[in-house]
Amino acid sequence: MAAPAIEARGLSYQYATRPKPAFTGVDLRIEHGERVILTGDSGSGKSTLLAVLAGLAGDEEDGHSAGRLTVNGTVGMVMQDPEAQTILTRVGDDVAFGAENLGVPREEIWRRVEYALDAVGLDVPLDHNTAHLSGGQKQRLALAGVLAMGADILILDEPTANLDPAGRDEVIAAVEHVCAATGATLIVVEHRPRPWAHLATRAYRLGEGGVDEVGVDKLPGAPELPPARGVRGDAAALTTRGVQTRVGPPRDLRIPEGASTVITGPNGAGKTTLAHVLAGLDAPRAGEVVYSESIRRGLETPAIKWKSAQLAERIGFVFQEPEHQFVTSTVREEMALSGAPQARIDELLTRLRLDHLVGANPFTLSGGEKRRLSVATALVNAPKLVLFDEPTFGQDDRTFVELAGLIRELTERGVTVVSITHDEAFIASLGDHIIHLEATQ
Secondary structure, three states, rough: OOOHHHEEHHHHHHHHOOOOOOOOEEEEEOOOOOEEEEEEEEOHHHHHHHHHHHOOOOOOOOOOEEEEEEOOOOOEOOOOOOHHHHOOOOOOHHHHHHHHHHOOOOHHHHHHHHHHHHOOOOOOOOOOEHHOHHHHHHHHHHHHHHHHOOOOOEEEEEOOOOOHHHHHHHHHHHHHHHHHHHHHHHHOOOOOOOOHHEEEEOEEEEEOOOEEEEEEOOOOOOOOOOOOOOOOOEEEEEEEEEEEEEOOOOOOEEOOOOOEEEEEOOOOOHHHHHHHHHHOOOOEEEEEEOOOOHHHHOOOOOOHOOHHHHHHHHEEEEOOHHHHOOOOOOHHHHHHOOOOOOOHHHHHHHOOOOHHHHHHHHHHHHHHHHHHHHOOOOOOOOEEEEEOOOOOOOOOOHHHHHHHHHHHHHHHOOOEEEEEOOOHHHHHHHHOOEOOOOOOO
C-alpha cells in the first residue's frame, strides 16, 4: 500500500503561553491527490493544525507538539492575507523568491515561474508591479510561488477570506486547475466552505476530541440573519465634502446616524483607505469630514488632530488585520489600556467569549479570537461611531451571528456603525445603507 501524503496519529499542539492545547487527538490520513476541506469553530485550532502540518509552528520556545506526524511530499502554504505574502515588487521575482531560497538552479527557476503563473491563470508580464494586483491576483501569485518551490501538497488557510466575490471565484478556479493539472494534494480551511465543495473529495471538522469526517454535501453555507432595516430618520452622523484619499476620486458621502452602513466594492477600490480617513486615523489629501455634535462632543478641530483618548471615546475602529491594534502581551493588559471600568471590560470579554483567555498573548490567539478581541478594544469606551474593516473575517457561524446581533444592538442604542465588507450575508442583514465604491484604474 502506497504511503499517504499526510498521516497523523494522536497529534496535538500546545502554545508555550497557553494552559491548554490548541488541538489534541488528531488522527488523519490524507492520500496523494486528495482534496480535503477542514472546518471547525473559531478557536478550534485549524490554523495551528495547518501550521504544524506545514512545519511552520515555530520552535520549542513557541510551543510543542505530541503524537506522530508523517508528511510525504513538499508542502506549500498560502495564508489568509494577500498583502502579507507579497514579498517583492515584480511578479516574476516574487514567484521565484521561494525557489531561489531552496537553491534551485537559475534556468530551472524561470521555467518553474512561467509554468506556475500559467497554472494559476495569472497572465501578466514578469515585470508587472505586484502593488497593482487585485486581492484575488495576489492570492494566485502566492499560489504560484509555492508551485514554483515544487510543492505537491497545497495547504490553504482561508485563502478567500479577504477577497470580494470575483476574487474568491478567481482563486477557487485557479486552485481547481492546479489540482487537475498537477495532481497535487489539497487541504483547505474555510469558514464558508460551500463554494469549495465541488472540488473536495472529503471534508473534516476539527473539534475538542480531534477530527471527524463529515459529508461534503453537508458543508454549511452562510447563516441566515434578519434582513436589513433601512434608514430611520434624516440625521447624519458624518458627511464628507470632496474627500480625496490616495485611492479613488473625490467623494461626497453621507453616513446616516444610528444606522448600519456598509461600504462595499471590489478589492483595490479604496474602501480601507477611506475608512481610515472617516475614523480620524488618516488625513484626507483634500476635502473634509464633518461629524455631528453627538460624535464631536465639543471638539471643533479635524479628528486627525484629536488626542488619542479623545478619539477612542468618540470613534472606535476595528482593523482588517487585528494584530495592527495589539500592543501588549496579554488580553487583560490589552483591554486595560482603555482605562475603562473593570465591569465594562469583563462584560465585553464575556459577551465575546474571551473571558477564559485573559492571560493569553493576543498574538497567539486564533484568527477569530483576534478579531473578537479587536472588536472588544474598539467598543470598550462606548464610542458613538464604530467602523469595522471586514468584521466577519475568521468567524464561524456562531460568532458571525453573535457579531451581527451585537452590531444591531449598537444601532438600536443610537450608535452609528460603518462596516467594510464583501460578505453577502452580512450586507443583506446589516446594509441599512449601502455605499458601493467602484474599482479604480
